[in-house]
Amino acid sequence: MAFRPIVVDSKLVGSNAKTGLYQVLVKLRDGSQCRVFYNNKEATVNRLQTTPCPICRRDYYCNCLDKFTDQITSQIDLEGLIAADTAQTK
Numbered sequence: 001m002a003f004r005p006i007v008v009d010s011k012l013v014g015s016n017a018k019t020g021l022y023q024v025l026v027k028l029r030d031g032s033q034c035r036v037f038y039n040n041k042e043a044t045v046n047r048l049q050t051t052p053c054p055i056c057r058r059d060y061y062c063n064c065l066d067k068f069t070d071q072i073t074s075q076i077d078l079e080g081l082i083a084a085d086t087a088q089t090k
């Protein structure tokens, strides 16, 4: 069965409007967590080591989620997260 990441939670954990760098902590439905780094519009996904990889089942570093960057980021409302964060801090 093909892996399909379903984002169930996303949280902005780092932001720098000046440099366009944002960091979002993402929880997937299968229980894995990953961190999405945004460098302006360029996104990279890093799986957190807390749970085995949902694709290859390894619990050490792998690049599996890289292939799903688009699927994951399409489910993250970065603008909304930034807006909510800005509203909170100002």
Ligand SMILES: [Zn+2]
Pocket (backbone or CB within 6 Å): 053, 054, 055, 056, 057, 058, 062, 063, 064, 065
């Ligand atoms: Zn993997």
